[in-house]
Amino acid sequence: MFVERSDTTRAIQALAGSACVELMQAYGVTLTPSEGWGESDEVMFSGVMGFVGDAVRGTCLLAAPQGTVQAAAPRDAGARDWVGELANQLVGRLKAKLMARGATIALSTPVVLRGVKLSPLPRTDVEPVVFESSAGKVLVWLEVEIENDFQLGEERALKASEGELLVF
């Protein structure tokens, strides 16, 4: 049976937060922890990815103003496409962190939202993580269910990590 447990959700959300900081840094945007998402009049883009595994399943949302998405984007990238790819790479990094702690998940493909005054309405008492950057805020929102007896294990090294090439 799957359950929502706030301590594990918080632990996995912390992993997603670390993954987001690393991801945005890889694209030249430095994030620092912040508080309060607020309801901005800026146009926001949001990528949403689902994931499912034997012990962990849930949904991850990455949201940011258009300017923040563009600051992390390669030249000529469209915000709609790029926020979807950022969400994909964020959950890819989260997957690696979960695998290193004993949980394997399969990923969906991202869907993208665009709008103003987007605000999260969490199902549990776990608030989304908010970061600040020189280009604007970034929000990472995770909702997770786990197998009742599941615990995150000690971190172990994986065969390969982001940016690495394996030649067969």
Place this chain on the structure above:
Amino acid sequence: MKKVLVVDDSETIRLEVSRTLGQAGFSVLEARDGAEGLATAIKNPDLALLVLDVNMPVMNGLEMLERLRQNPTTADIPVLLMTTEAEDRLIERAKKAGAKGWFIKPVKPEMLLMATNKLAR
């Protein structure tokens, strides 16, 4: 001019790969998912390399790779997977299907070019 096919559902990733390899003298074709990629590869069996994402709509990259290998026209095209995935089971599946390499995103342009020069036929 050597031809490379990039298959990725992100238009931005396709653009980046096309720009990097195009500037290095490769002719770059693009496809948005595995089904479109498979059709393009069958029409272009002289591809020097196929750069292939894993998680895509319609047909994922590993299924496309396995179908390529079943078709004598495309069976020998070198394939480089470029993906957010780092799961051992998926890497082993690609290796078993005859992929030449596995790149974990994000990939720097100079690394992509180095890998392409190394793996393209």
